[in-house]
Amino acid sequence: MRKKGANGQESRARLLTVAANEFARSGYHKTKISTIVSRAGLTQPSFYLYFDSKEAVFNELMLKFRSQLKELIADGRLEAGISREDVPGRITAVLSSLFEFLERDPDLTQIGFFIGQEASEVKKELTAMIEQNLKAEQKDGYFQQEANMTIIAECLVGTLERLTLQQLLTGKCTPEDLAHQVVNLYMFGITA
Amino acid sequence: MRKKGANGQESRARLLTVAANEFARSGYHKTKISTIVSRAGLTQPSFYLYFDSKEAVFNELMLKFRSQLKELIADGRLEAGISREDVPGRITAVLSSLFEFLERDPDLTQIGFFIGQEASEVKKELTAMIEQNLKAEQKDGYFQQEANMTIIAECLVGTLERLTLQQLLTGKCTPEDLAHQVVNLYMFGITA
Amino acid sequence: MRKKGANGQESRARLLTVAANEFARSGYHKTKISTIVSRAGLTQPSFYLYFDSKEAVFNELMLKFRSQLKELIADGRLEAGISREDVPGRITAVLSSLFEFLERDPDLTQIGFFIGQEASEVKKELTAMIEQNLKAEQKDGYFQQEANMTIIAECLVGTLERLTLQQLLTGKCTPEDLAHQVVNLYMFGITA
Amino acid sequence: MRKKGANGQESRARLLTVAANEFARSGYHKTKISTIVSRAGLTQPSFYLYFDSKEAVFNELMLKFRSQLKELIADGRLEAGISREDVPGRITAVLSSLFEFLERDPDLTQIGFFIGQEASEVKKELTAMIEQNLKAEQKDGYFQQEANMTIIAECLVGTLERLTLQQLLTGKCTPEDLAHQVVNLYMFGITA
DNA sequence: CATGAATGAGTATTCATTCAT
């Protein structure tokens, strides 16, 4: 009865957005419910109207990130049979859209990649998916037979993680740019 | 009934070790002084006999990591003038000793690389140092002139970070092994 | 089971009253938040709902005393120009209302006059104000020209302080009574 | 065996002096044993070699003050039978030596007069003694018969207390000076 | 005579969470 046009879904969404921002900026523990509700223009009990607990909001955000990421990966699988010279372009496109996704909601990316223990799992899953793809492509002869794709995938994820944090989310590079550079580096190295 | 051979320095060291382990396993906030002292076989006031605060121990650990790392890096700078075919070997050696250092005290590595806000600074500094080295070598003609060393350095740090966490600290790979693979990847890529 | 008519302002007031009583009886350090809230029928967190800290409540009480006192003094300034024979009556009235004020809230008086380091400042201020008044009256010829009003003011404040503690707050004398005796003493002495 | 010329009595004396200073400056609660021993160049256990507890040192200091004061008062009792014109001089001398005593050891005076609950008793006793003397002199006809000596004594003690704190211990006035002024004020008042 | 090392007991403060309205 306080806010006239009060709308449950809107309040919930606002809380979620603010929560994401707080978690992203301050981490899980330093984030206080009191801050979230205050920034959302609500009071503490209202928070519990929409979420079961602090952990619950966090999980919801994490889940959101994970499912979006999973979906993206599922769509972007490299099909076999493309010609050798198209591989770089194809991979660039995949990475590009991955960076685009990571750029879309910085707070969510921060949470999904860097906050909480689940972030670790997320990256493990991402690594596994990438490893699968790389191995398939290796089997098809696109990559060196002796390359250890488990390690390469790990390297790549570390690279993506760091570039996301330092170049993408800071606005220093565009998704396409980053994708290009990564592909170049990983395919041909930097030797003169 | 006090410990007979009660020795201050020993108690302090024990507290420091346990603290490192707790911080590494649980992060800064979840780590409780009560757990630390209990594991060290002491009581809470004893903790404050040796450290000013929870933050102070953490800072001491972080400082320890940072100074050790700095020292390592300072020592390991590539000298210019080595012949072209020795560059890979030289870099491998540097990375190898870096991984060895990171492997030596896993808890400290965890803290210095992954816990707290300073970890971010640590990696930035590491990135900057690496970037310097890479640029010097690029100037000497070892690497492609058009490679963006800022980005490469970032990629490399991400790679190191991830390999440390997933391969090194889990005991899956040796420092030498990882160094080799990273150098191979970054110098020549994985294209067949 | 919350109090039915739970009312924030009332709770706050209750806390303030109890706090004043505890500070007055036990001094700042011996006063425990746990005692205050317990006597106020609340729990510890509730205390922090209304006050920032133990120090903050104390300061609030001290401020309350100081501002009330300041107001009283401001109102009671002796106007010049009254006839010589009215001076004693006038001063008696002023002291009387001062004692009345000090009697009104014994706990607050205890705090403002005897507890904490600010009590010292309070008395210094009071002394300064009284000195001003006495000097003005001296200039008007009501008092001996050679009397050192700085000292007299100090004596008077000591006297007021002690009488308040021993005679007023113990109920042994009324404000009027005390005022009369003080004026008599200070104006004419006790010589036969 | 640490300090070569270590002398128990000397250490004890040093502790006592430092303790007095700390109590005087910071009050009972804020005074820490750790500070005392540190300033005395000793360690905590040594403190307990000479005193049973924090309270015990304080009591010892308080007792010291009280007994010295009691002795002083006992000596200074006004004998009856002196001529009327000598009364002021006699009283001045008494007050003067009282102020001198209070000036001798400022820390002890601070403790005995202003710190702890016993200070209250001290002043009550002082008041009682003064009241006795005044009443005796009143009976002898030196003072007005209708003066309420209970109140006057109280006033006087307040005055002494305040002058000691503000004028004597700050070095602004000498004992003789203060004694004179007080006697003048209390005997003849300030009326022009 | 003195201390290095350790502790029992206490206290302010914080935060997620809940009831009654």
Add this chain to the structure above:
DNA sequence: AATGAATGAATACTCATTCAT
């Protein structure tokens, strides 16, 4: 749909005090 008021449970930190040497 929302809130004013309140709390359970936890935690960092302090200080006087004590053994064993």
